[in-house]
Amino acid sequence: MLKCKPTCTTDSEPMSPPPSSRSTTKVIRWRDGVRTELDDTLAVEEPLEIRLGYRDSRKGRVHKSIAITMRTPGDDIALALGFLYSESIISTLDLVVSLEQSAENVIRIELHDDATFDAVRLERNFYVTSSCGVCGKSSLESLSLAGFSTVQDDSFQVSLAKLQHVLLQLPEQQKLFQLTGGNHATALFDTNGNIIHLTEDVGRHNAMDKLIGHCLQQKLLPLSQHAILVSGRASFELMQKALAAGCPLLAAVGAPSSLAVELAKEYNITLVGFLNDNGCNIYNGAFRITD
Numbered sequence: 001m002l003k004c005k006p007t008c009t010t011d012s013e014p015m016s017p018p019p020s021s022r023s024t025t026k027v028i029r030w031r032d033g034v035r036t037e038l039d040d041t042l043a044v045e046e047p048l049e050i051r052l053g054y055r056d057s058r059k060g061r062v063h064k065s066i067a068i069t070m071r072t073p074g075d076d077i078a079l080a081l082g083f084l085y086s087e088s089i090i091s092t093l094d095l096v097v098s099l100e101q102s103a104e105n106v107i108r109i110e111l112h113d114d115a116t117f118d119a120v121r122l123e124r125n126f127y128v129t130s131s132c133g134v135c136g137k138s139s140l141e142s143l144s145l146a147g148f149s150t151v152q153d154d155s156f157q158v159s160l161a162k163l164q165h166v167l168l169q170l171p172e173q174q175k176l177f178q179l180t181g182g183n184h185a186t187a188l189f190d191t192n193g194n195i196i197h198l199t200e201d202v203g204r205h206n207a208m209d210k211l212i213g214h215c216l217q218q219k220l221l222p223l224s225q226h227a228i229l230v231s232g233r234a235s236f237e238l239m240q241k242a243l244a245a246g247c248p249l250l251a252a253v254g255a256p257s258s259l260a261v262e263l264a265k266e267y268n269i270t271l272v273g274f275l276n277d278n279g280c281n282i283y284n285g286a287f288r289i290t291d
Contacts, residue, residue, distance in 0.1 A: 017176040017200070020044065020073040043182035045070050045202045046105055050080050052089070053110040056119055072176070072183060072201045073104075075210040079201075080107045082213030085221070086244040088147055089117045093216055148243055151268045153224040156248045159290045160280065162193030163251055166229050167275055169195050174231070176200045185231040186211045188223070196226065204232050208241045215245060222246025227270075229253075234273055239263045249288055251275050256283055 027040040050067040067083060077099060084090045095115040100108050166189045173195060177183045184204040188196045188211055199210035211228070215221050223245045230238055233254035240263065242250045251272035256264075261283045264271035270285030282289055 017179070018074045021176055022179055041179045043072055043176060043180040043202050046073055047071075048073075048076055048079065049106045050083060051106060051108045052084075053108070054115055054117075054119075055111075055113045069203065069206060071203055071206040075199060075201075075214070076101060076107060078199070078210045078213030078217065079206055080109060080209075080213065081216050082209030082211065082241075084109065085212055085216050086209060086241040088244065090115065093219075148240075148267070150266075151224075151243070151246060151248050153246075153248060154268075154287070156191060156225055156227065157288050157290055158191050158193065158227060158249065162191070163229075163272065163275060163280065163289070164277055165193040166195060166251075167253070167277070170198075170229070170231065173198045174200060177231075183207075187229045188215065188220075188226050189229060190226055204230060204235070205237050205241065208238055212241060212245050224248060227251065229275070233257070234260045234271060236260050236263060239269065239271070243267050243269060249285065251280070 021044055023042050023044050024039045025042055026037060029036045029038060048069050048071050049065055050069075051063065052066045053061065053063045056062045069079070069083070071079060080099065081090075081093070081096070090096060090111070095112050097110045097112050099110075102108050166187065170185060170187060171178075173187070174183065174185045177185065177200060183200040183202060184207045185198055185200050186204070186207040187198045190196060197211060197214055199207045199214065201207040201210060208228075208230070212221070215223060220226065226247065227249035228242055228247050229251045231253050234250060234252035234256035236257055236259040239250060239260045243263065247269070249270040249272070250264075253275055254273065256271055256273045261271060263269070264284040268285065270288040271283040272289070273281045273283060
């Protein structure tokens with residue numbers, strides 16, 4: 001049984017962001033020729049280190065730091081679990097024996113002795129920045145080598161009107177963004193256009209990992225009957241993480257990259273960009289979007 005400290009929460013309702021996720025600073029605001037000094041709220045950006053314990057066939061029990069990511073504090077456990085899942089280090093929560101936030105910015109995870117993954121990939125330490133995520137994944141070939149497979153379930157469909165309804169719900173659910181204006185959001189929604197869960201972070205890939213980690217905790221993976229909306233652009237890495245979660249559709253407020261489109265076509269994912277109240281662009285998998 002997974003031992004988790006602090007206790008993992010399962011509330012899917014939008015909650016007020018924790019105090020640690022924001023800070024204040026003095027700012028001079030100049031508007032319409034009027035200069036005012038006031039307090040401004042900022043999104044906090046701090047490092048989180050993920051340390052992993054696992055059994056190596058040659059070295060025995062190994063403990064090492066596998067990632068340092070610049071993130072917004074809050075949902076750290078979900079972030080760590082989502083990172084492990086999207087990096088194909090774990091395939092089920094049962095492989096995690098214990099998970100402890102031993103210090104404010106350090107999470108220690110112990111894997112079951114039966115956990116198997118490509119340990120060679122851990123020979124280098126990941127350094128994950130809040131802007132670009134894990135570097136080095138620049139080709140589709142790396143996904144097939146890591147064991148990613150094509151989305152097989154074609155049953156999920158959603159209307160354009162429901163997609164736009166999800167977009168309309170986004171501002172009221174982005175509690176931290178309301179305070180800071182400086183966070184990305186990732187929202188999980190169903191075929192009826194209902195947002196099931198939303199995560200926020202200064203890093204778009206961190207927000208996605210937090211969402212995937214939550215879904216892992218709630219036993220929602222793979223996401224064959226859900227879709228994901230991201231508040232910014234659709235990058236290759238966000239598409240890779242959606243693929244890892246088995247998500248059939250990813251929608252973005254912004255533009256997709258060329259490699260994101262290639263991934264969508266290669267792995268049968270519906271990719272929507274430039275979603276707004278006027279419409280959207282569908283770059284692949286239009287059969288999942290109904291009139």
